[in-house]
Amino acid sequence: xxxxxxxxxxxxxxxxxxxxxxxxxxxxxxxxxxxxxxxxxxxxxxxxxxxxxxxxxxxxxxxxxxxxxxxxxxxxxxxxxxxxxxxxxxxxxxxxxxxxxxxxxxxxxxxxxxxxxxxxxxxxxxxxxxxxxxxxxxxxxxxxxxxxxxx
Numbered sequence: 001x002x003x004x005x006x007x008x009x010x011x012x013x014x015x016x017x018x019x020x021x022x023x024x025x026x027x028x029x030x031x032x033x034x035x036x037x038x039x040x041x042x043x044x045x046x047x048x049x050x051x052x053x054x055x056x057x058x059x060x061x062x063x064x065x066x067x068x069x070x071x072x073x074x075x076x077x078x079x080x081x082x083x084x085x086x087x088x089x090x091x092x093x094x095x096x097x098x099x100x101x102x103x104x105x106x107x108x109x110x111x112x113x114x115x116x117x118x119x120x121x122x123x124x125x126x127x128x129x130x131x132x133x134x135x136x137x138x139x140x141x142x143x144x145x146x147x148x149x150x151x
Contacts (some may be wrong), residue, residue: 028095
């Protein structure tokens with residue numbers, strides 16, 4: 001048994017940033033979490049606009065309970081990416097360096113697809129689908145009001 005410290009000194013901090021695998025894990029974890037979190041938050045916002053656009057009444061759940069909807073949106077946009085990062089850290093425990101155009105750290109290839117690329121594609125395509133439905137609804141409502149005004 002050795003001595004255990006309950007504090008962190010300068011040498012400990014320098015060893016974290018000098019050790020390349022540790023830096024790669026930290027960079028990969030932050031990039032992976034940040035990109036997924038931003039896109040999930042975007043999808044939640046687009047879905048909120050979709051619900052408001054397609055609701056029959058002005059007084060929807062989103063407009064009545066704005067703070068709780070915002071809290072749920074933040075919770076989902078942080079929880080889903082955290083689960084994906086936890087899967088990568090639990091299965092492989094590492095992020096590897098990839099050099100395509102720039103050097104970036106990411107999950108191993110099979111985990112990259114299932115924990116980053118596939119969820120990101122589903123999020124982006126779902127959000128774009130919701131945006132198309134919103135645009136069609138707004139154009140339809142706009143054309144109805146113009147027709148009613150001209151009659």
